[in-house]
Amino acid sequence: MKIVIAPDSFKDSLSAEKVADAIAAGLAEVLPHAQLVKCPMADGGEGTVEAIVAAGNGQLRRNQVQGPLDAVVDAHWGWLPDSHTAIIEMAEASGLQLVATAHRDACISSTFGTGQLIEAALDAGARRIILAIGGSATNDAGAGALQALGLGLFDDQGQPLARGGLALARVARVELAGLDPRLAQVRFEIAADVNNPLCGEHGASAVFGPQKGASPEQVQLLDKALGHFADHCARVLPADVRHEPGSGAAGGLGFAAKAFFAAQFRAGVEVVAELVSLAEAVKGADLVITGEGRFDAQTLRGKTPFGVARIARAQGVPVIVLAGTLGEGYQTMYEHGVNAAFAITSGPMSLEDACTGAAHLLTDRARDIARLLSLKARPY
Numbered sequence: 001m002k003i004v005i006a007p008d009s010f011k012d013s014l015s016a017e018k019v020a021d022a023i024a025a026g027l028a029e030v031l032p033h034a035q036l037v038k039c040p041m042a043d044g045g046e047g048t049v050e051a052i053v054a055a056g057n058g059q060l061r062r063n064q065v066q067g068p069l070d071a072v073v074d075a076h077w078g079w080l081p082d083s084h085t086a087i088i089e090m091a092e093a094s095g096l097q098l099v100a101t102a103h104r105d106a107c108i109s110s111t112f113g114t115g116q117l118i119e120a121a122l123d124a125g126a127r128r129i130i131l132a133i134g135g136s137a138t139n140d141a142g143a144g145a146l147q148a149l150g151l152g153l154f155d156d157q158g159q160p161l162a163r164g165g166l167a168l169a170r171v172a173r174v175e176l177a178g179l180d181p182r183l184a185q186v187r188f189e190i191a192a193d194v195n196n197p198l199c200g201e202h203g204a205s206a207v208f209g210p211q212k213g214a215s216p217e218q219v220q221l222l223d224k225a226l227g228h229f230a231d232h233c234a235r236v237l238p239a240d241v242r243h244e245p246g247s248g249a250a251g252g253l254g255f256a257a258k259a260f261f262a263a264q265f266r267a268g269v270e271v272v273a274e275l276v277s278l279a280e281a282v283k284g285a286d287l288v289i290t291g292e293g294r295f296d297a298q299t300l301r302g303k304t305p306f307g308v309a310r311i312a313r314a315q316g317v318p319v320i321v322l323a324g325t326l327g328e329g330y331q332t333m334y335e336h337g338v339n340a341a342f343a344i345t346s347g348p349m350s351l352e353d354a355c356t357g358a359a360h361l362l363t364d365r366a367r368d369i370a371r372l373l374s375l376k377a378r379p380y
Contacts, residue, residue, distance in 0.1 A: 001373070003027060004281050004317075006039040007291040008304035009047040010324055013355040014362075016040035016051050022359040023289055023322065026366025030374055039281050041290070043304045044191030044268015045134035049078040049087050052130075055276035056080045058087075063120045065113035068094045068137040069103065070163075077117050080275075085128040086121035087275075090114040090250060091135035094144075096212065099137050104213030106139040106205075106222060108164035111253055115148025122182045130271060131257060132191040133250035139165040139209050141198060141226045142256020150178035151260070165205070165251070166218075169225035174232045179260070188261040191268035193302035196248030198241075198255045199227045204248035212251070226252055233259055269307030279311050287373070288312040288319045289366070295341055296327025309337030322365055324354060342369075 005027075007019040014022070020038040027036055039055065042048040053060050058080040067073040078087035091097065093113030096104070114131075121129050138144070144163050147153060152175030153161040153168075161167050196202050205214065205222040214222060227242070234240040237259055241247055246265045247255040257263035273279065282288060290308040292299070299306050309319045313336070321333070321341040330341055344361040345354055354361070 001031060001287075002035040002037065002285045004037045004039055004285045004288045006041045006278060006281075006288060006308045007322070008041050008043060010293040010355075010358050011046060013293065013324070013358040016042060016047050017054055018359065019291060019362060022362035023291070023366040026363035027370045029367055030370035037281050037285070039276055039278055041269070041276065041278070041304045041308060042272050043302060043307065044132040044193065044271065046089070046091065048132040048191065048268065048272060049076060049089050051272055052080070052087050052275045053078040061120070061124075063117060065093045065116040066110070067098045067113055068109040069099060069105070070110070073098055073113065075113065075117060077121065079124060083128065084125055085130065086124065086126040087130045087132065088114070088117045088121065089132045090253060093117050094138050095135045096137040097135065104137060106209045106212035106214040106251070107166040107218055109138045109212065110140055110144030110163035111136070111138045111142055111251070112144035112148045112163055114253065115145030118145065119149060119180065122180060122186070126186055128187045128189070130189045130191055131263070132268060133253050134192065134268070136250040136253065137212055138253070139205055139212055139214065139222050139226075139251035141165065141168065141204070141229050141252030142254070143168055143229060145253065146179070146256055146260060149180045149183065151176065152178050165222045166225055168229040169221070171229050171232050174236050176236055183261060186261075188257060188263035189271060190246065190249070190254060190257050190263045190265045191271040192246060192249045192254065192265060193267055194249040194254070195245035197243050197245070198230060198247040198252050199223055202248070204252045207248065208251060230255065267302045267307065269302055269304050273307055273311060278308065282312055282315050282317055285312075285317045288317050289322060289369070290319060291322035293324040294327050295321050295323035295325070295330050295333070297329025297332050299330070299333055300336065305333065305338065306336060309333065313337030320369060322362060324358065
């Protein structure tokens with residue numbers, strides 16, 4: 001029997017690799033002769049770098065960069081030397097988790113550190129850069145990242161523009177001359193599932209600004225500032241991409257990537273699945289086990305179990321989901337390749353206890369599943 005184990009991480013608890021290890025341990029106790037293929041996954045959010053590096057014999061590299069509010073942070077990124085591919089999680093440099101709730105400020109936070117990571121990848125000789133852009137603390141249309149890479153932004157007095165989304169209202173001139181010429185030689189891909197435009201009622205500021213600390217009044221100001229920046233970019237670039245799906249991703253970093261890097265947008269789970277060769281691993285499998293911290297109707301929006309189930313379904317392989325909790329509407333996934341889903345908790349418990357004991361709980365549930373699988377081999 002061949003079983004592919006392809007889970008996402010359990011946020012605030014276990015990495016995808018450790019989730020896979022815990023599931024494999026439970027299966028092996030009951031099915032010692034089964035072929036267990038561990039394939040840790042991610043969907044472009046937290047854990048994407050680790051999943052790809054682990055599967056591709058890559059390297060985890062670290063750089064000190066400026067965080068979203070300028071404090072220096074230690075950010076890691078992935079490097080696949082065989083293909084000269086860099087994997088960058090922008091949240092490592094410009095993420096919401098780097099800023100305490102009381103200090104979140106969408107008006108001044110900047111993607112400058114993400115640009116510094118891109119520069120590090122260029123210095124390493126990257127030919128392909130994958131940007132995973134979930135979890136941002138920023139709302140600057142990617143201007144900070146572009147400034148780090150040499151783009152000139154000036155006010156009407158000819159002074160360099162301050163960082164942050166609100167400062168973009170004062171842009172009077174955009175200069176391309178200083179932009180790193182190596183960018184034109186690199187293929188950029190964006191791993192994201194957000195299809196918002198840059199501006200308007202469905203744009204970056206209106207939809208994501210409040211969770212980054214913006215008041216209703218600031219949301220309006222930021223929206224106008226991003227539109228003003230897009231106006232100036234349109235004067236020096238061949239195309240205006242502000243209305244394209246995904247331009248509002250990560251506070252508008254999607255806009256910068258599309259406009260200045262000609263980046264292609266792809267579902268994060270598809271990018272990861274390709275790089276870890278999930279489809280190849282599923283060939284000839286009898287079962288796929290995947291999972292995530294919370295499994296519910298939102299999984300349909302391109303989260304890991306959805307992407308894994310699509311690949312398994314195409315090959316006629318059944319899928320079981322193990323989740324920290326089963327939320328409202330999880331049954332809808334039964335129409336999209338998932339055959340069964342189980343919560344790992346054994347009874348009422350606090351979130352803290354569930355997170356602390358997640359590895360043991362996963363092993364216990366995997367052992368239970370293995371016992372069910374072993375029944376068909378018993379004579380009656």
